[in-house]
Each structure stands twice: as structure tokens, then as C-alpha cells.
Amino acid sequence: MSSPTDRPAPVARAVPRVLSIAGTDPTGGAGIQADLKSIAANGGYGMAVVTALVAQNTHGVRSVHTPPPEFLREQLDAVSDDVVIDAVKIGMLGEAVTVAVVRGWLDTVRPPIVVLDPVMVSTSGHRLLAADAEDAVRRLVPFADLVTPNLPELAVLVGAPLAPDWATALEQARRLSADTGAIVLAKGGHLEGALSPDALVDASGRVAAGLFESTGERVATVNTHGTGCSLSSALATRQAQTLDWVRSLTLSKHWLLDSLRHADALEVGTGRGPISHLHALWSVAAQNSPAPPDQKAPRPLW
Numbered sequence: 001m002s003s004p005t006d007r008p009a010p011v012a013r014a015v016p017r018v019l020s021i022a023g024t025d026p027t028g029g030a031g032i033q034a035d036l037k038s039i040a041a042n043g044g045y046g047m048a049v050v051t052a053l054v055a056q057n058t059h060g061v062r063s064v065h066t067p068p069p070e071f072l073r074e075q076l077d078a079v080s081d082d083v084v085i086d087a088v089k090i091g092m093l094g095e096a097v098t099v100a101v102v103r104g105w106l107d108t109v110r111p112p113i114v115v116l117d118p119v120m121v122s123t124s125g126h127r128l129l130a131a132d133a134e135d136a137v138r139r140l141v142p143f144a145d146l147v148t149p150n151l152p153e154l155a156v157l158v159g160a161p162l163a164p165d166w167a168t169a170l171e172q173a174r175r176l177s178a179d180t181g182a183i184v185l186a187k188g189g190h191l192e193g194a195l196s197p198d199a200l201v202d203a204s205g206r207v208a209a210g211l212f213e214s215t216g217e218r219v220a221t222v223n224t225h226g227t228g229c230s231l232s233s234a235l236a237t238r239q240a241q242t243l244d245w246v247r248s249l250t251l252s253k254h255w256l257l258d259s260l261r262h263a264d265a266l267e268v269g270t271g272r273g274p275i276s277h278l279h280a281l282w283s284v285a286a287q288n289s290p291a292p293p294d295q296k297a298p299r300p301l302w
């Protein structure tokens with residue numbers, strides 16, 4: 001088995017080919033559906049391999065169907081046998097066997113950029129990773145360049161209690177980075193307060209001498225479904241364009257905040273709705289729309 005770091009160096013690409021390996025959300029707010037919109041909004045070509053079919057909406061998860069592991073590998077190979085992959089984003093994995101298949105594929109294909117969003121529990125409180133698969137995800141972290149845990153996920157990954165404040169979260173992130181070699185994006189979406197802090201933490205000091213904090217305003221909205229999925233996909237895309245994690249986080253957060261500010265206008269569902277991934281594209285489309293046809297003008301018969 002080759003080492004996780006034994007991979008080709010990434011090459012910057014204007015429109016990178018980005019693969020999301022994740023679960024589904026039929027309402028389009030989280031999982032693969034959100035990832036594809038996020039990749040497109042950030043300038044990438046999105047591709048998707050499904051780890052789990054999730055019956056969910058803006059209120060919560062109803063049930064999960066996991067395709068056979070052999071079929072997951074078939075999907076992964078179908079993409080990588082044909083397409084040069086510039087970056088991979090990994091989201092919901094669900095079961096230990098799924099983690100094992102993805103890990104085996106990563107070891108064979110060795111994509112140049114890997115972002116791991118260690119999805120464990122949905123915001124609505126439904127488990128999206130079996131408890132007996134947490135260890136497998138922990139062991140997957142060294143295969144990622146960047147891992148993007150929220151605070152509960154960070155605590156599980158380092159085997160510690162939930163961080164009560166941002167300073168403790170940064171310390172846990174530093175430990176995770178030191179233990180795994182991955183850069184850690186600690187996310188403060190679950191904290192209270194006027195700001196929503198995030199930080200790139202790199203125990204080896206390659207990124208911004210070890211710590212880069214990006215503290216944005218907390219947008220007053222309940223429509224935050226899929227923010228973690230969307231941010232990790234944006235980061236994979238931006239990193240494949242810029243090869244610079246600090247710049248990637250700055251660009252991704254700028255876009256995410258704007259998408260949160262436009263979220264309420266979407267009116268999708270009656271629970272915790274999605275962010276507005278494509279708001280910038282839609283405002284351009286609206287400006288370019290032709291004037292409505294004049295209904296009163298006589299229409300030629302032939």
C-alpha cells in the first residue's frame with residue numbers, strides 16, 4: 001500500500017474537475033446535490049459518486065439506503081478510469097464498509113487534492129455515520145489534505161469532550177493535525193454569538209505558520225442546511241484553482257456568506273432550508289432575460 005502522501009503534485013486549473021463522494025438529499029440542500037451546485041458556483045466541473053441514498057427533507061432524515069460496496073467501487077472506477085480528477089471532496093460515508101471502499105480507491109487513484117468532511121450527525125439529529133464506523137473515519141483522515149469537522153465531529157475525531165469554547169476547539173484541531181498530518185478546518189457554526197469563526201490549523205506550519213482564522217458575521221437565518229457540505233466542496237474546487245488553502249478559504253467563505261444572505265429568498269421547504277448556491281448566476285440570468293412577449297400583438301397564422 002502506498003503512503004497517503006505519496007501522490008502527484010496538484011496542478012492549478014481554471015475549471016477543475018471535482019468529484020464529490022457523498023450521500024444524497026432529494027430536496028437539494030445538502031449532500032451531493034448541494035456539492036454539485038457549490039462546485040459549479042465556485043467555477044468547477046462537478047462529478048458525483050453516491051455512497052448512500054437518503055430520504056430526507058428540510059425537517060430531517062426519514063431513512064437511508066446503502067448501495068452494495070461493489071457498486072460503490074464500480075461508480076468510483078467508472079469516473080477515474082475515464083476522467084482526470086483534480087480534486088475530491090468526501091462527505092457522508094455512513095458505514096465502515098463504505099469507508100473501506102473509498103480508502104481502497106483513494107490508495108489506487110491517489111487524487112492530488114482530497115478534502116474530507118467527516119459527516120457524522122445531521123443538524124436534525126439523525127446519525128449519518130454508524131457509531132462503529134467512527135474509527136474507520138479517524139483512520140481515513142491521514143488520506144486527506146484537509147479535514148473540515150464541526151465542533152462535535154472534531155471532539156469525536158480527537159476522542160475528547162465537546163469543546164466548550166473556540167480556544168479549546170483550536171487546541172483540539174491542532175492535536176488532530178499533529179496526529180494525522182492533515183490540515184484541519186475547525187468550524188464554529190455551532191457556537192453562539194454574532195460571529196461564526198473558522199480556522200485553518202496546520203501543526204506542521206505549512207499553512208499560514210500554523211493558524212489562519214477567518215471570522216465572518218453570523219447571518220440571521222434558519223436556512224443553514226448543508227453549509228458544511230457546500231463549504232467543503234467550495235474548498236476542494238478553489239484549492240484546485242489556486243493551490244493555496246488560505247486563498248481558498250477566503251474565496252469559499254465569501255461565497256458561503258453571500259449564499260447564506262440570499263437563503264431566505266429561496267423559500268424551499270418549511271424547515272431548515274438550503275442556502276442559495278447559485279444566487280450570483282441567477283442575478284446575471286435575470287439581467288439577460290428577454291422582455292416578455294407582447295401578448296396583444298397579432299400573431300401571424302403562417
Ligand SMILES: Nc1ncnc2c1ncn2[C@@H]1O[C@H](COP(=O)(O)OP(=O)(O)OP(=O)(O)O)[C@@H](O)[C@H]1O
Pocket residue numbers: 030122123149150151187188189190196197198216217218219220221224225226227228229230231256257260
Ligand atoms: N448562520 C451562519 N452565518 C454565517 N456562517 C455560518 C452560519 N452557520 C454556519 N456558518 C458557517 O458555515 C460553515 C459550516 O459550519 P458548521 O459548523 O455549521 O458545519 P457543519 O455542522 O458541518 O454544517 P452542516 O450544517 O452542513 O452539517 C462554517 O464556515 C460556518 O462558519
Ligand SMILES: Cc1ncc(COP(=O)(O)O)c(N)n1
Pocket residue numbers: 022023024025030031032054056091092119121122123124128224225226227228229
Ligand atoms: C447526504 C447528507 N450529507 C450531509 C448532511 C449534513 O447536513 P446538515 O447538517 O445540514 O443536515 C445531510 N443532511 N445529508
